[in-house]
Amino acid sequence: MVEVAFGRSSKVDLLQKVPLFRDLSRKQLQEVARLADEIDVPTGKRLATEGESGHELFVIVEGNATVKTHRGRIIRLGPGEFFGEMSLVDGGPRSANVDAASDMRLLVVGRREFWSLLEAAPPLVAKIMSALSRRLRDAEASFSA
Numbered sequence: 001m002v003e004v005a006f007g008r009s010s011k012v013d014l015l016q017k018v019p020l021f022r023d024l025s026r027k028q029l030q031e032v033a034r035l036a037d038e039i040d041v042p043t044g045k046r047l048a049t050e051g052e053s054g055h056e057l058f059v060i061v062e063g064n065a066t067v068k069t070h071r072g073r074i075i076r077l078g079p080g081e082f083f084g085e086m087s088l089v090d091g092g093p094r095s096a097n098v099d100a101a102s103d104m105r106l107l108v109v110g111r112r113e114f115w116s117l118l119e120a121a122p123p124l125v126a127k128i129m130s131a132l133s134r135r136l137r138d139a140e141a142s143f144s145a
């Protein structure tokens, strides 16, 4: 089961350690803390299901997740990385299955909060765009391989 972990002040301390949030000011971090929920999930928990609608962005604080694409590619994501951004950006269904490959601590940002987050913390826009481009390149490269 998913279980809520800490309060907001310890959350800011935690956020400072996540590479995705490295360039943010203290004020921006407080805004992230306000908009993101912290959850712990056990190994094997399905976090995104291909083809289903998706309503959250997940940022990995601790542990690893496995992305399995519909063509059978497996990509491992670790602390500081994130997933679930594609469905939030274009409103489309989840593009892959994502499972917890270990016990994990995650930050979860809902759809409405996602857009507020990008407004409050513009450095995140470039990081998310950069990850999207990289993922598209990887997908293209694996397609032609």
Ligand code: CMP
Pocket (backbone or CB within 6 Å): 048, 054, 067, 069, 075, 082, 083, 084, 085, 086, 087, 088, 093, 094, 095, 096, 097, 098, 135, 136, 138, 139
């Ligand atoms: P979304 O489509 O919302 O849900 C599944 C997520 O898996 C997707 O967002 C991305 O965050 C992630 N994902 C899909 N394809 C890749 C890939 N090639 N590399 C890394 N992550 C991916």
